[in-house]
Amino acid sequence: MKILVCISNVPDTTTKISFTNDNTTFNTAGVQFVINPFDEWYALVRALELKEAQGGNVTIIHVGGVESEPTIRKGLAIGADDAVRIDGEPNDAFAVAEQIAGYAKDKGFDLIMAGKETINYNGSLVGAMVAELMSLPFVSMATKLEIANNVATIEHDIDGGTEVVECALPLVLSANKGMAEARIPNMRGIMAARTKPLIQVSAANADKLTSIAAYELTKGRTDCKYIDASTPEKLIELLHTEAKVI
Amino acid sequence: MSILIYTEINKGKIKKSSLEAVNYGSRIAAQLNTTATAVIVGDADLSDLGKAGATKVVKLKNDKLANLDGQCLAAALEQVASNEGASIIIFSHDFTGKEIAPRLAAKLKAGIVAGAVDNPVISGDLFTVKKNVFSGKAIATYSIHSAKKIISLLPNSFPVELNQGTAEVVDFAVNLDAINSPIKVKEVKKVTSELNLPDAELVVSAGRGMKDPANWGMIEELAKVLGAATACSRPVADMHWRPHHEHVGQTGIAIRPNLYIAIGISGAIQHLAGVNGSKTIVVINSDKEAPFFKSADYGIVGDAFEIVPKLIEAVKKFKANQ
Numbered sequence: 001m002k003i004l005v006c007i008s009n010v011p012d013t014t015t016k017i018s019f020t021n022d023n024t025t026f027n028t029a030g031v032q033f034v035i036n037p038f039d040e041w042y043a044l045v046r047a048l049e050l051k052e053a054q055g056g057n058v059t060i061i062h063v064g065g066v067e068s069e070p071t072i073r074k075g076l077a078i079g080a081d082d083a084v085r086i087d088g089e090p091n092d093a094f095a096v097a098e099q100i101a102g103y104a105k106d107k108g109f110d111l112i113m114a115g116k117e118t119i120n121y122n123g124s125l126v127g128a129m130v131a132e133l134m135s136l137p138f139v140s141m142a143t144k145l146e147i148a149n150n151v152a153t154i155e156h157d158i159d160g161g162t163e164v165v166e167c168a169l170p171l172v173l174s175a176n177k178g179m180a181e182a183r184i185p186n187m188r189g190i191m192a193a194r195t196k197p198l199i200q201v202s203a204a205n206a207d208k209l210t211s212i213a214a215y216e217l218t219k220g221r222t223d224c225k226y227i228d229a230s231t232p233e234k235l236i237e238l239l240h241t242e243a244k245v246i
Numbered sequence: 247m248s249i250l251i252y253t254e255i256n257k258g259k260i261k262k263s264s265l266e267a268v269n270y271g272s273r274i275a276a277q278l279n280t281t282a283t284a285v286i287v288g289d290a291d292l293s294d295l296g297k298a299g300a301t302k303v304v305k306l307k308n309d310k311l312a313n314l315d316g317q318c319l320a321a322a323l324e325q326v327a328s329n330e331g332a333s334i335i336i337f338s339h340d341f342t343g344k345e346i347a348p349r350l351a352a353k354l355k356a357g358i359v360a361g362a363v364d365n366p367v368i369s370g371d372l373f374t375v376k377k378n379v380f381s382g383k384a385i386a387t388y389s390i391h392s393a394k395k396i397i398s399l400l401p402n403s404f405p406v407e408l409n410q411g412t413a414e415v416v417d418f419a420v421n422l423d424a425i426n427s428p429i430k431v432k433e434v435k436k437v438t439s440e441l442n443l444p445d446a447e448l449v450v451s452a453g454r455g456m457k458d459p460a461n462w463g464m465i466e467e468l469a470k471v472l473g474a475a476t477a478c479s480r481p482v483a484d485m486h487w488r489p490h491h492e493h494v495g496q497t498g499i500a501i502r503p504n505l506y507i508a509i510g511i512s513g514a515i516q517h518l519a520g521v522n523g524s525k526t527i528v529v530i531n532s533d534k535e536a537p538f539f540k541s542a543d544y545g546i547v548g549d550a551f552e553i554v555p556k557l558i559e560a561v562k563k564f565k566a567n568q
């Protein structure tokens with residue numbers, strides 16, 4: 001089985017966000033970048049589990065500049081067999097999807113996995129777009145994945161519940177929590193990652209349909225109003241009369 | 247060239263997030279001197295769509311749409327858009343929206359802003375729209391350059407407004423002969439009794455401070471008397487104290503209810519990322535230094551095991567006097 005896992009390079013979850021150039025650019029100074037948690041913890045690890053159980057190959061693909069290579073190497077250290085970096089700008093979901101679909105179209109992948117969303121752009125877009133560009137079925141927010149006889153059985157989140165679907169390969173899915181447990185790369189993995197293939201592909205012409213004109217930080221809250229623990233009923237009164245939420 | 251809005255039915259009624267999207271689409275229509283057309287699959291009382299601002303409702307007809315299959319729905323919407331001459335399409339950024347809107351965007355080469363939190367600013371053919379980025383830590387203003395545009399609206403960004411309007415309902419037979427989706431639905435497990443967390447206006451959430459899953463009875467009771475949904479922090483879901491779909495935060499779901507009550511949750515940055523869009527935040531924590539108090543509107547420093555039962559009583563009394 002040939003699996004392709006799409007990984008995105010994102011600021012660590014604890015990053016304090018700030019902007020430069022008149023609030024038009026994310027300030028990367030001092031920021032630690034990691035594999036997007038949904039891509040790493042769920043998509044990649046489940047892909048590796050399937051490969052270990054059934055044989056096959058796991059390739060990771062990333063659209064981005066050379067600065068993403070440490071993140072890609074981490075994916076190799078966790079256990080991916082090889083990696084592809086498409087040297088393009090990752091700032092429009094459609095352009096990213098066009099690059100990935102363009103690369104994958106004639107490679108015969110049985111399964112293409114993306115994360116539910118990136119924790120920087122929070123789009124939830126790229127996976128579905130890759131599926132559409134490749135005319136493949138897409139299952140979003142997968143929480144369980146089994147594969148037998150070329151058919152995937154997937155449990156995924158839907159509005160107000162979950163659904164179990166079956167789908168013949170090939171297909172594209174986006175991975176949500178539940179698919180697998182996070183893995184920490186061990187020393188052997190880290191050593192092996194140094195020599196695993198990481199190929200660079202130049203970007204094809206892609207259509208950039210959106211761009212970010214400016215950023216602003218979300219407004220913080222003003223002072224917290226404390227209510228004495230001995231009179232919690234006061235809270236209910238304030239929620240009604242002052243906050244007007246109940 | 248009316249504005250199209252994809253809408254859905256839940257339990258025989260138009261979904262609240264769909265009404266929000268129709269309101270949103272009709273505001274854009276008013277700015278552009280055109281009309282708002284809602285698109286729907288299935289049968290229900292559709293009058294709320296007119297009240298929310300649609301002047302026309304297109305009912306999609308094709309058996310292949312019964313399970314809301316993404317490939318079929320995107321193709322169906324492409325046909326409606328072409329039939330209506332629509333170049334601006336609105337979704338709700340909910341589960342189906344996340345599945346279909348990007349598919350349709352790729353089909354139409356439409357620039358998409360997913361999870362918009364504000365009305366677009368329109369200047370000629372250029373739309374600029376705000377959306378949350380960095381998991382709610384910041385807001386970005388996106389420009390959509392393409393002629394065709396898709397915006398999916400983050401649920402609970404605007405209150406629903408209904409007026410006296412009515413909409414003409416027309417059937418639209420979709421041709422899906424070319425699509426044979428290999429996805430077969432085997433089983434649907436709806437979370438029945440509980441409120442749907444992403445749509446909930448009131449949420450009671452608890453964390454590791456509750457110490458044991460057996461102690462969740464009072465959390466559920468408080469949620470029940472308030473009419474709120476329940477949520478939890480990540481370690482609580484990881485330890486299987488609570489189901490995964492209750493996990494809120496950067497790696498869970500992001501919610502923005504009118505009221506979020508956090509009980510025994512420290513307020514880690516990854517947790518805040520999923521809830522800081524809430525209108526009012528209440529924090530109950532025994533540690534007065536807990537970071538969550540810095541992001542709270544109301545705080546109670548004290549032992550949840552003493553405070554929550556008192557709150558339940560207070561809510562009951564409040565409800566009885568209403």
Ligand SMILES: Cc1cc2nc3c(=O)[nH]c(=O)nc-3n(C[C@H](O)[C@H](O)[C@H](O)COP(=O)(O)OP(=O)(O)OC[C@H]3O[C@@H](n4cnc5c(N)ncnc54)[C@H](O)[C@@H]3O)c2cc1C
Nearest residue numbers: 453454455479480495496497498510511512516517532550
């Ligand atoms: C990459 C990454 C992603 C993450 N994503 C998420 C996410 O999406 N969502 C999320 O929630 N977390 C996430 N986390 C975890 C996050 O960092 C915190 O560890 C987590 O939110 C802590 O959960 P908690 O507040 O329930 O537990 P704790 O941090 O253990 O806090 C428990 C709190 O309960 C209080 N308490 C104890 N006893 C009582 C009592 N009797 N009455 C009242 N209060 C009491 C304590 O004072 C304390 O503040 C993520 C972490 C990482 C590294």
Ligand SMILES: Nc1ncnc2c1ncn2[C@@H]1O[C@H](COP(=O)(O)O)[C@@H](O)[C@H]1O
Nearest residue numbers: 006063090114115117118123124125126
């Ligand atoms: N630059 C990228 N390179 C490779 N995969 C990506 C990239 N950006 C996003 N993805 C994948 O698409 C998913 C959804 O991203 P997004 O649409 O930005 O929320 C991510 O979880 C990744 O799996």
